[in-house]
Amino acid sequence: MRTIDDFTRPLEYISPMCDLLGSIFREWTEKEVIPYRRRFDEDYLEHHLIHPPFKKLLGEYGIQRMLFPEDLGGWGLGTSNYLYVAAYCMFEEIARADSGMAMAFGVVFWPLLFISLEPHVNRRLLEEFAPMFCGTNEVTFAALCMTEPQGGSDIENVEIVKGTTIQTTAVQDGDEWVINGHKLWPTNTGGLARLMAVVCTTNPGSDDPRDIAVIYVKDDMPGVTQGPPYDKAGMAADMNGDVWYENVRVPLWYRAIGPGDDAKYFGEIMSTGNMGIIAWISGTMMNIYERVSEYVNRKKYRGKPLKENDAVAGLLADFATHIEAIRIIGYQCARMCDRHDLYGPLWDPGLVAKMRAQRYFTVDRFIDITGRVMNLMEAYGADRDWDVEKHWRDVKMLQMVEGSKQLCQIEVARWFYEAETY
Amino acid sequence: MNDLELFPYPKHRLQATDLDLAASLKGLVEKQIMDKRLELKEDYEQLLKPSLGKLMVEIGLQRMFWPEKLGGEEHNEPGAAYTVVAALEQVGRADIGLAFQAAHSLALQAALALEANYMEQQCAAISPLFCEGTQPLIVSFILPAFAEEEGVPEWRGKGLQVKARRSGDTWELNGAKVRPTCSGADADLFGVWCAVEGENEPAFILVPGDVPGLTRGEEFLKTGLAASRNADLGFASVKVPASACAWRGDEGLYRLLSWYYLGLAAAASGALLATYEIIKEWGDNRVIKGRGQIFKENPLTGALMGEIAKDIAVVRLLAYNLAEILAEPGAYGDAGSLAVFTSALIIVHQAYVAAENTIHHTMELMASAGYAKEWQLERYWRDVKTVQCYLGAYELAKHDFARWFYGTKTL
C-alpha cells in the first residue's frame, strides 16, 4: 500500500540528519500528539493536553537548543547551511499531526534568528539566553511580537511603510531601553512566552530604518503583561494573546543587532517564516492524504470503493498532484534559504518576494483542493473524528499570518515588475 | 436605505406578510442572537436552543404550511417559497445552524402539506406535533450515504442507511451507525428514506424520536452548525405504523429535497449578507499603508471587496430564483419533478461553493480578525462549510447535472 513516504522529496540534498530527525519526529507525533489532537480545540485556554508533547520535544529531547552554538550547549545549527532543509523535515512531520503545533514550534526559533545567523551572530545575547533554552529540560517558549492593534501587515511591510506605523516605543534612558506598547497575536503568548523579540520604534512616525528596533524582553520583567489566549477558528496548539509593555526596562544590549541592521535583517524573518508556512502546508496535506485514502477505500459508491469512481479518482489525483508540487516547491524554498551562495542572502527583497510568492500560491492551492476533498467526504468531512476538518480550519490561518495575502501580492509585484507600490 | 436592500431581490414578488415576517425576524435575531453571541458564543443551551424556540414556536415557522383546521397557518401555496427565502435569509444571517434546522422543518411541511400534493392522513397524524407543542419540534432526515458494507441497497449509487420491512400494519426498521443530516442528539422526528425489503422502490418513513429501539450515540464534534447537535443513530427493530410511510418513490423525495435546498440556499444568502455587514464595517474603518488609507479605498483590497459583494448579490438572486421556480409549478414543473430537483441541486451547490469562497476572501481581508471568534466571521465560514459537506459530494452531484442535461444514463 502506498504511504506518504512515496511522495517525492528532493533526495539530492536531503541529508541523513533530516531522515534521522524525521523519524524521531514521526515517532513523537504518533505517540504524543495524534492520539490526543482531536481534543486540542477545547484545550486552547489551558494547554493541558498540548503542553506535555511540547515539553517532551523541546525540553526533554532538547530540540529547543538547536540554534545555539555547541559550546553554549546547543547544536550549532544556526550557522550551518542545512538548517532550513532540516527544519522543513521537522516542520512537515509536526504539521502532519497538527499545524498549530508546528507553528508554535517554529516560532520558538524565529525570534532567535536575529542573533544566531551569520553575519550578525550576537554572541553576548546568545550567551545570555542559552541557559533558558539549553540549560533546562523544561520547554521555553519564545515569541516574535510584531503585530499591533492598527495592523500587522504594514509593520512587516518594512520596505514601503518603513516602520512608520509601529507604535510600540523604545526610548533610551541611560544604559536601558524603556519599552511601552501593545502587541497582538504573537504565537506562543497568552501566558506562554518566556522570551520575546519585540519590534519597536525608537522614534515614532519616523521612516528611517535605523529607528526600527528589535529588542528582547523577558516575560518576568516588570511591566510585561500577557493577556489570556484568544479563542479562534483553529490552531488551538498555537496560543496567541495581547501583550502589554508598560515602562519595561531592558539593558541596551538587548537590542538584536543594531540601528539599520534590525530592519535590514527583518527580511530573514519573512523569508524563513514563509518557507515554514509551506512546510506546514505540505505536512498537513500528508495527513489529509492518509485520512482521505482510508475514507475512499472504506466507503462504497455503486458497490465499489469510492476511489474507483473516475470522477472521484480525478479529484484524488488533483490532491496528490498538489502534494507533489507543493512539496517540491517547499523543499526548494528551504534549499534557497540554506544556500546563500547560490540564491543570495535571506534578507534580500528578491528572495523575500519569491518566498512570499511560493507561500501564497501554495496556501491558495491548499485551501481550494482541501475544501474539495473535505466535501467529498460528505458529513464525515466536517466530523472531527476524520481530522480533515481540523486541518482545513487550522491552515486557513497560514494565509493570513506574516502579513496577509495582499501584502504578499504587493511585494511580489514590487519585485518582479519593479512597481513602486507606495 | 437599509444596507441589505442594496443587494437586489424580487421584492415585488413578496407579499406584505413576507416583508413583515422578514422585518420582525430581523429584529428578533439581532436582539436574541447577534447581540448576545459575543458573550454566549455558540452555547447550545443558553443561546441556540432558546432562539430555536422563538423562531419555530413564537414566530411560528413550524406551523407555516399546516392547514388552519389542524392549528397551522395554511400558508401552503407554492408562493410560500418566497416566504421561506425571506425568513431563512434573516435566520441564516444570525446563525446558519438555526436556519439549517428550520429548513428541515419547512421542507417536511412542504412535502406533506403543499396544497397540490396535500397528504391528508400524514398531516393529520403529525401536524399536532408541530402545532400544539410549546417546544420546537426538531426535524431531521436520514438520506443515502456512502456505505461501508457490501450488498447495501442503493439509491443513486449511495447506500440507504436504514432497511424497512412491512409486516401487516407496521413497518420495522433496522440500521446501524446511521448518520442523520442534523440534530441526531435532539431531533423529535426523523424522515427516513428507507430501503424496502424485497422491493426496489424506497419508502419515506416518519419516525418519532422517542420510539423504542431507536438509540442515539454521543454527540460528535464537527466543524460548525452548533445548533445542530449531531449524533449517529441505531435502529433496532424500530416499529412504526403503516401510516408512517409518507410516500414511496422518488417524486416525494425530490419535492422534499427541492424545498430543503431552497431553505439552505436562503441560509447561505443570509450568511453572506452578514459577511457583507462585517466586511463593510472593517472596510470603512481599517487603515492600511500607514498613510491613513481607508481600507476600502485601496485598489487591491477594494477590488476584492467588490468581488465579495458581487458573489453575495449573485447568491441572493439565485436563492430567490429557486423560490420563483418553486412558486410557479405551471411554468417550471412540479417540485417533485427531476427538472426542478436538478435546478434546486444546482442552485444550492452553487450557493455553497460561492459562499465558501466569499467567506474565504473576506477572512483574507480581515486577517487575524477574520480568524478570531470575537469578530463572528469565522463561524459563518465553519457553518457554511459544514452545510456544504452535508449537502453531499459536489463531484458526484455533477453527475446529477449531467444526467439531466445530457441524458447521461450510467453515471
Ligand SMILES: Cc1cc2nc3c(=O)[nH]c(=O)nc-3n(C[C@H](O)[C@H](O)[C@H](O)COP(=O)(O)OP(=O)(O)OC[C@H]3O[C@@H](n4cnc5c(N)ncnc54)[C@H](O)[C@@H]3O)c2cc1C
Ligand atoms: C494563529 C496566528 C499566529 C500569529 N502569530 C504571530 C506572531 O508570531 N507574531 C506577530 O507579530 N503576529 C502574529 N500573528 C498576527 C499576524 O501576523 C497578522 O494577523 C498578520 O500580519 C496580518 O495583520 P492584521 O491581522 O493586523 O491585519 P492587517 O495587516 O490589518 O491586514 C488586513 C488586510 O489588509 C491588507 N493589507 C494590509 N496592509 C496592506 C498593504 N500595505 N497593501 C495591501 N493590502 C494590505 C492585508 O492583506 C489584509 O487583507 C498571528 C496571527 C494568528 C491568527
